[in-house]
Amino acid sequence: MYATRIGPVVYNPASRAFEALVTLIENRDETRIPCSLRMPITSAPDVVIQALVRQAKELRRLKRAPLTSRITTLASGTLRAA
Numbered sequence: 382m383y384a385t386r387i388g389p390v391v392y393n394p395a396s397r398a399f400e401a402l403v404t405l406i407e408n409r410d411e412t413r414i415p416c417s418l419r420m421p422i423t424s425a426p427d428v429v430i431q432a433l434v435r436q437a438k439e440l441r442r443l444k445r446a447p448l449t450s451r452i453t454t455l456a457s458g459t460l461r462a463a
Contacts, residue, residue: 387403390430390433400417403436414440420432
């Protein structure tokens with residue numbers, strides 16, 4: 382089970398897609414995954430956010446994210462890039 386955090390959601394008119402950086406948090410690990418979904422600009426915000434989070438989880442599960450960033454918080458509270 383993941384906690385999630387989603388960055389600002391923007392609509393890219395060139396690709397006709399919503400884009401956001403989704404952070405999946407599990408224990409002390411944070412994995413950031415850029416996501417992009419082609420949906421109509423009139424889509425409801427809650428539907429877009431749920432779909433972006435679902436895409437991030439699926440990309441992580443399949444290990445198919447084109448680019449990820451992973452940060453681990455050590456017990457001392459310091460960060461370590463993984």
